[in-house]
Amino acid sequence: MLVKILRQCHLMIAAITAILLLCICISGALLVYGHELQRALAPSEWRVTPQTQTLRLSELVTEVEKHTGSHIRQIRLQDEPDLAWQVFLNDMTAVNLNPYTGEVIKHYRYSETFYGVIMLFHRWLLYKNDDGERPFKVFISIASLMLIIEILIGLWLWLKPKKPLKRLRINWKAKPKVLLYQLHITLGVICSLPLILIAFSGMTFHWKDATQAVVKTLTFSNITKVEAPKIEQTGPLVSVDKAYQTILDNLDGAKLQRLSFAHNNALMSGRVQLENEFFPHSMRWVDMNTGQLVKKFDAVDQSAATATWNFRYVFHVGSFGGHFTKILWLILTLLPVFLVISGGYFYVKRQRKGKKS
Structure with missing residues (x-):
């Protein structure tokens, strides 16, 4: 009886969250190499010709503020010498800056770039109301939580029959339907842990307090809070x-x-x-x-909780191990798409078989 109930839950969760999960996974896959794709699409807007030395910071600031009429909020430097620096302004726009010449290559809004659009869709489904809030972001976290529950139910269904390990095999010579079923089970089980952790790390960006509590509980430590000093202007500022x-x-x-x-x-x-x-x-x-x-x-x-919390972003995007982990994460990110489609296929086949009988 319990197995039947869990099978129904497994099916219902997949059916309810299918479209949203597909959107999250496909957009997430694009983001794995999102910056590289963006630079490839418009290299002249994101790359510069390296020179021996950059201009002084004050000279760069002058050029940017003269060109944009806005003050600088933040500059993001680049490790690669042929990449433009990204400068974020107080008017919520940004520019790509050639640090060697001071040339403003591109003046834009982050939400209008290739990476920005995909990121905003992946995290907030693009929508922002008149108050500047993003109410749809909760659905992203709900879908991630449902994916974790779905995986856990799938693991239970795999473990319930006798000799579950023998079911983790793939016969490449089997009939397409049998091969698809074997891939569904084997890949789902083998990749369950990284998928759960990727989904959980995604939830940390929206449900901060709840996920921090989980991290602190599992690591038996606290997360260090870093606070900037409060310094008021008392006279003329240094350069x-x-x-x-x-x-x-x-x-x-x-x-x-x-x-x-x-x-x-x-x-x-x-x-x-x-x-x-x-x-x-x-x-x-x-x-x-x-x-x-x-x-x-x-x-x-720092504490184990702090290290874990700080690691969540690079883990979520798969950048912690260079191209090896990024390629692996690209595959993992698309795996739920395969699991949803193959699971839907098995359901349709069973329904048709039931009607015929």
Whole structure:
């Protein structure tokens, strides 16, 4: 009786979430190599000719603000010398900047780029109401949760019969229907854990408090909260070049990835990536009143919960192991599409068989 109920649940969950899961998985697959696709589609807008040295930061700031009429909020530097720097402005637009010449290559809204559209669809289904809220994002998390439940039910159904391990086999010479069934079970079981973790890591971006509680419970530790110092302007600020140089002098072997400018305060911050980090979570803060470093945070050697939480983004997108994990994640991201379609096929075949009998 329980098996029958779970089979029905397995079917119903797939049927209810099928369209949304297909959208999430396909858009997620595009995002795995989204930046590379975007650069390939319009290389002149995203790539530059490398030179021996970049311009001074103050010169770059002057060029951007003169071209756009808006102040800079953040600059995202690039590891590859032939990539344009991304500059985000206070008017919520962005520019691609040639750091060697100061040329503004492209002025745009993030939501209008190839990557931006796919990202907004993947995380929020594009919709934003008049209050700037994105109410549809909850459906993304619900679909991710349903995928986790669906996988767990599938694992239970696989484990219930005797000798479940013998069912994890693929006979490539079998009839197409039998081969499809074997692939459905085998791939679903083997890939269950990474799929659950990918789905859960996606939920962390929308259900932060609940997922943090899960992480803290499973790791028996707390997540370190990093707070920026509060620095008010007390007089003329030092030049951005001096503040920038202070951050560079205090990298301690890290790579500067993002530079945030003072906004309603006197604080410049640099987000840096240490050698043992997969993503830049370490910080450096400079008081623009004096040009001195006032605080730094190194994300390494933190609690297990903090390390797990900080790892969630690179795990979700599969970038932590270079092209190997990105290709693997591309396959994993599309796997639910195969499972939904093959499961639907088996259901239709059973229904037709039942009508004939």
